[in-house]
Amino acid sequence: MVRLGELMMILEMHxxxxxxxxxxxxxxxxxxxxxxxxxxxxxxxxxxPRSVGRPSKLASYMDFIRERVTAFPDLSxxxxxxxxxxxxxxxxxxxxxxxxxxxxxxxxxxxxxxRFETPAGVxxxxxxxxxxxxxxxxxxxxxxxxxxxxxxxHSRFIFARYVLHQDLQTLLRCHMQAFAxxxxxxxEILYDRMKTAVIGEDDQGHIVYNRSLLALARHYRFQPRAxxxxxxxxxxxxxxxxxYIRQDFYLGRNFRNLDDLNTQLIEWLDAVANVRVHGTTQRxxxxxxxxxQPELQTLPEHRFDAVLKLERRVSxxxxxxxxxxxxxxxxxxxxxxxxxxxxxxxRILDLGNVVAEHPVLEGRKQYRIDRSHRTGGxxxxxxxxxxxxxxxxxxxxxxxxxxxxxxxIGAQLAIxxxx
Numbered sequence: 001m002v003r004l005g006e007l008m009m010i011l012e013m014h015x016x017x018x019x020x021x022x023x024x025x026x027x028x029x030x031x032x033x034x035x036x037x038x039x040x041x042x043x044x045x046x047x048x049p050r051s052v053g054r055p056s057k058l059a060s061y062m063d064f065i066r067e068r069v070t071a072f073p074d075l076s077x078x079x080x081x082x083x084x085x086x087x088x089x090x091x092x093x094x095x096x097x098x099x100x101x102x103x104x105x106x107x108x109x110x111x112x113x114x115r116f117e118t119p120a121g122v123x124x125x126x127x128x129x130x131x132x133x134x135x136x137x138x139x140x141x142x143x144x145x146x147x148x149x150x151x152x153x154h155s156r157f158i159f160a161r162y163v164l165h166q167d168l169q170t171l172l173r174c175h176m177q178a179f180a181x182x183x184x185x186x187x188e189i190l191y192d193r194m195k196t197a198v199i200g201e202d203d204q205g206h207i208v209y210n211r212s213l214l215a216l217a218r219h220y221r222f223q224p225r226a227x228x229x230x231x232x233x234x235x236x237x238x239x240x241x242x243x244y245i246r247q248d249f250y251l252g253r254n255f256r257n258l259d260d261l262n263t264q265l266i267e268w269l270d271a272v273a274n275v276r277v278h279g280t281t282q283r284x285x286x287x288x289x290x291x292x293q294p295e296l297q298t299l300p301e302h303r304f305d306a307v308l309k310l311e312r313r314v315s316x317x318x319x320x321x322x323x324x325x326x327x328x329x330x331x332x333x334x335x336x337x338x339x340x341x342x343x344x345x346x347r348i349l350d351l352g353n354v355v356a357e358h359p360v361l362e363g364r365k366q367y368r369i370d371r372s373h374r375t376g377g378x379x380x381x382x383x384x385x386x387x388x389x390x391x392x393x394x395x396x397x398x399x400x401x402x403x404x405x406x407x408x409i410g411a412q413l414a415i416x417x418x419x
Contacts, residue, residue, distance in 0.1 A: 006027065006101075006102065007037055009027070010023055010027060010029075010034060010037055010038065011037075011038065011041070013026065014038050020034050020035050020038070026101075027098075027101060028094060028097050028098040028101055029098075056091075056095070057089065057090060057091030057095065058089070058091050058095045058096065058099060060089075061084040061087065061089050062099065064083075064084060064087070065080055065084065065096070065099065065100070065103075066103060068080060068083070068252065069100065069103060069104055071252070072251040072252050073104065074243075074246065074247045074251060075247055075248075075251055075252065076244070076247040076248045077093065077096050077097040077100050078093070078248060078276075079247065079248040079249075079251075079252075080096055080100070081093045081096045082272075084096070118153040118154055119154060119295075120154045120155070120291065120292040120295040121154070121184075121186060121187065121292055121294075121295025121296045121297070122153065122154065122186060122187050122188065122295075123152075123153040123154075123186055123187065123188050123189070123190060124150050124151060124152050124153060124186040124188075124189050124190070125150070125151050125153060125189070125190045126148075126149070126150050126175075126189055126190070126191055126197075127148075127149060127191070127192060127194070127242070128146045128147065128148055128149075128166050128194065129146065129147045129149070129242040129245075129246075130144060130145075130146060130147075131144070131145050131146070131147055131162070131246070131250065132144055132145075133145055133255060133261065135255055135256060135257050135258075135261075136254055136255065136256050137256045137257045138257075143164075145162045145163065145164060145258065145261070146162065146163050146164070146165065146166050147160055147161075147162050147163075147242065147245065148160065148161050148162075148163055148170075148171075148174040149241060149242065149245075150174075150175075150178040150182075150189075151241055152182070152186065152289065152292060153186075154288070154292050155281075155283075155285060155288035155289040155291070155292040156241075156278045156280070156281060156285050156288065157182070157274055157285055157286070157288070157289035157292070158241055158245075158269060158273055158274060158285075159177075159178040159181050159182065159269075160241075160245065160265060160269065161174060161177065161262055161265070162258060162261050162262050162265060163362065164258065164362050164364075165323075166194070166196060167196065167323070168196045168210065168212055168213075168308070169308070169323070169341055169343055169360065171194075171196045171197065171213070172212060172213070172216050172304070172343035173343035173344050173360065175216060175220075175343075176216075176304060176343055176344065179220060179299060180299070182293065182296060183293060183296070183299070184293060184296025184297055184298060184299060185220045185221060185222050185296055185297040185298075185299065186222060186296060186297070187222060187223065187297065188222060188223040188224070188225050189217075189222050189223075189224055189225065190225050190226075190227055191224060191225070191226050191227070192226070192227055193226060193227075196210060196213070197209060197210055197213050197224065197226070198210070198226045207226045209224055209226075212308065215304075216304055216343075219300055219304045220297075220299075220300060220304070221297055221300075222297070241273075244273070245265075245273070248268075248272065248273070249264075249265065249268045249272070249273075258362060273285070274286050274289070304342075304343065305342065308340070308341040309338060309339070309340055309341075310322070310338070310339040310340075310341065311336060311337075311338060311339070312336075312337055312338075312339045313335055313336055313337075314329055314333055314334070314335050314336070314337060318330075318331065318333070318373065318374070319367065320337060320339060320348055320356075322339055322341065322346055323341075323360075323361075323364075324364035324365060325361040325364060325365070325366045325367070325368070326365075326366070326367045326368070327346050327348065327356065327358045327361075327367075327368045328356065328358075328367075328368065328369045328370050328373045328374070329348055329350075329355055329356050329373060330355055330356065330370075330372070330373040331373065331374065333348075333350050333355055334350050334351065337349060337350050337355070338350075338352075342360075343360075344359065344360055345357060345358070345359060345360060346358045346359075346360060356370060356373065358370070
């Protein structure tokens, strides 16, 4: 039975030119029902006495759904259906969708969109999206994180990771991680006008790309393409998953820190996003990816080793600052060194000789110490003992301590692995 409010919404969408099929899709009603009430016009439906029958399977969960939608208005029907099924719901997804439409109707119909499909292995789309998160390890402090996403245009397979920066090094590193996860490379990748990818245009209107991105593209053999300015829908295949990830994954969850956020994201991608039936292609994403993956270009034999070279001064306590983090160098290193920034590695050279290599640290004000740098000579290493340690973690607070504590830590590091 269509209630008066929903009837008026159906009539308004019909007045604005939407087809019977489009109205049915938006309201969750059968097209025959929509047509019947459009033919009837503004006459309100007549309600007879309610028959006594089986109670709705959804009735016991309506309060829960309403509370969740009140707290997080953009939660998707698919997400809420999974949540109430964990509580015992055995009804249909369409019932949840219809109930959500009743308590959260759309204000007005959206215009039609023209979709452009690409052959297997041809195109991927890349972008960043901004999220604000309160990590439970750092209560009371809101942090900005960025979601990097690469979506294959044919299968709609999603690779995504949260990072703390949108800088060039992060962009290159995320590409490398995505290609490794996909086991191949598409022929072209579409970007918006992000500054780390597109510098601008030359005098003839040709797009000028960042040289490091072009070096990455040459190494992996893909062609970068920039979409037209202010045309975000050109990258619809990657723009739409951002709202999907926000609604179906991000909202209503708690995260300890960035590592936990990414762990939960990967689990959700594997268990939900990449195994669902895609609403546009009507194919299971993972199965479509299995068919698309052989069409991707093979990975290069050698790692991408292009670098950004910097000059840095060594601090009095033996650290080099790069990107807001601190990396150790050996004792007796000269005060001025060359730093080579790779997408996933920091390499430090003294007079042309490599004296230190460290994995890139996420975040800021973290320290990476190689224990061999603090022995005053060649370090003795036992099998299974890590060569480096990281001090500091996203969300940690460093309390004020006596200098004696730090002297003790320094002494312990100097002792190293000596018995």
